[in-house]
Amino acid sequence: MFGISGHALSKVTSTEAERLDKELTPVGAERGGNTSGSIPEWIGGLKTPPKSWRKGQIETNPFPDDEALFVITSQNYHLYRDKLSDGHVRMLEQHGPEFFMPVYQTRRTAAFPEHVYAKSRENATRAELLDNGNGVRNTIMTSPFPIPKNGLEVIWNHILRYRGTEVAFRSASATPQTNGSYNPVVNDYEYFFAYSKKGAELSEIDNKIFYLKTDTISPSALAGTITLVHETLDQIRSPRLAWRYDAGSRRLRRSPNLAYETDLPNSSSLRSVDQKDMYNGAPNQYDWTLKGKRELYVPYNAYLLHDEEVRPDNVIRPNHINQTLTRYELHRVWVVEAKRRTGIGHIYDRRVFYVDEDSWQILASEEYDEAGNLWRVSEAHNISYYSEPVFWTTMEMTYDLKANRYYIDGLSDGFPAYDFKPAFRGSDFTASAARRAARR
Template sequence: MHSRLVAGITVMAVLGFAGGVSAKVSEAEAERLNNELTPIGAERKGNTSGSIPEWTGGMTTLPEGWSPGQVEINPFPEDEPLFVITADNVDIYRDKLSAGHIRMLEQYGPEFVMPVYQTRRTAAFPEDVYEKSRENALTAELLSNGNGVRDTIMTSPFPIPENGLEVIWNHILRYRGEELSFRSASATPQVSGSYNQVVNQYDYFFAYSRRGADLEDIDNKIFYLKTDTISPSSLAGTITLVHETLDQIRSPRLAWRYDAGSRRLRRSPNLAYETDLPNASSLRSVDQKDMYNGAPNQYDWELKGKREMFVPYNAYKLHDGDVRPDDVIRPQHINQQLARYELHRVWVVEAKLRTGISHIYDRRVFYVDEDSWQILATEEYGRDGELWRVSEAHNISYYSEPVFWTTMEMTYDLKAERYYVDGLDSGFPAYDFNPGFRGNQFSASAARRAARR
């Protein structure tokens, strides 16, 4: 671990983040992104045992049999688990498991298991994203108290992070394409495993990642998101519109919701932080969507360093177009035979609730992929200090646009013994990373017109 990171961790441990800790890196440090580090800041080399291989560019060759417009197919169909972690053998692997996964194995064994596969460092991004990553390293800085960033664009701002806030901003601002349109379903199964689906259409316009954009152009916006509920009939026609802002303290997130029953588009000022995520049966908060989103001002963030851990990765079985929701959903947790875990290096960030702030989670731990800045797993602790919920993001490398992003997310409530799962997308068209959106399609007036049609 290099000296700048150690110094940053020391400052964070003693002070938390109080502004002014973060700074852009020097030319000499940025040059590391062309040498021992990947363009986005991961360690190029594998580990000493060889169980984590060297990064050689990620998945740059598309698998045979796939063509544009199709759902991604499994590029590793011959892979079999190297071993399976169970409640019976958990002690053998404890040093490479999160506290959340240990608890899941102990509480839900023998049904909950973790099949571990060969580690494949598939995360890859376009070349111009790599170029911007290096530019961001030389210019990006946190705003006062870490509530935003400046002098950054397109992708994660801090490829060589020195504190926990920088790592979280790397996740929030990671490259996910310029725009995206897809349909998927979510569910909150009962303890018995019975469930009903909620199907949504998601349309994203990533202003921050648009090629040629700069901070002045994007009007403090990271992205625009419009969701249309397709089913069940009781919810069909509901529209949610979100304008996600870069500095949410100066300019808070803007959100509107159209209820088909009232036929009115209303502002939703509380669609943030600990508010219940819509249609999640109070099993997930709004700021858990995408594993973490929104202003980070309610927590003190500490970078604990890096660990080698078994984490969800290359979840092509869960993404398979022939895998239906009934194949995925089981009582208390998903069908773990469809899950894939690999050994990867992750950044570990701990968030502790600030004094005087109210949130359902008193402490949170995030495990962030070094190759993509995607949060792969989290632990959420309640006000009593006890582990309450465990969340996972099962990810793939998409083919039509080189991005590494979730295909399925879930939050397990250990007390209720229920869970929320989102990304049940089998039977729906492939993700469209080039739908041809324009920014003005995501205005409140455009949403209102769409709702009335």
């Protein structure tokens, strides 16, 4: 196990970095499969879209003939206990038999552009954690620590993983009632990843990771609400900047509390702000411990959920989503535990994250309350996108085990495919630009 305090030099030697072209992949995963063959060798990921896909379309399933190898249920999960997270065991126990886990052939699809791999190799020998791990330096474009030595490095790998340079999309979120009824909230999202822009230098991006603007489309009571976020690399030196335009008051106001344990807007208090994207923001409220690696059944290659014909009514069920649309695979994950620091008032006393070795995407997490009880279980269902080779979420959810409710984001009601080339400019994400957009 690893912890960290004070200043830590995190870069690796050039000799260690050479492993990224040998037994490790360019992003730091084990290139080889496991001894049983149930996890295959990584041979480059899904680099070529399936013939069924056309540019501008929603991603089609590259494995249409795959069928589940077996299904883990509340009756047989003990047979697979060593490859299940505590969160998934609890979901099976509490919500079985309706909650089950169809397990498919493991396909290591995560792939990124070659220039991203080149930066990963550079970051390995240059990147360093700042004092107390509250930021990083000498890194750009992608995850800074492909050969991590502690839990903070793994979390920063997730926070700074490559998701393209820019993207625009529409999606819906919901917080279903215990009977399954729901009222979706539809938002337009616009991201500009300054940190990942090709050719950018750390000195040029003004301590920014990305800019995000969301515009609420429906329901009518919320329509016109705009949120603008400037996500910073060192959030202790320069905290996250956020503004919110309320259509009712017709004013754009700073939102200084849009961080940490604050309720995520429109989540019915079922998810905190720092759970968006599974984990985001400054890591200074927790002590982080790297627990090592495990082979786990985790959400992966969620093309059934991503299908262009799937609508919210197909996905949403009481207590949890429609598990017939899910796909779980056996993958190696880094396990990171976060323990709340003394004197910090966050609602989660302890958190456990399961981070994909092939992409640095958090695939699942567990959130514990003051008394040490498992309170919430979160999942990220991911795919490899085609128009820009990135491995990213298509749908996320947080299950509240006490309320028997959940928050879900990434629902589609016939929305267009993600646009990874919307041609944004940095000036599109200023407060004045948001104010002008609100007045149109």
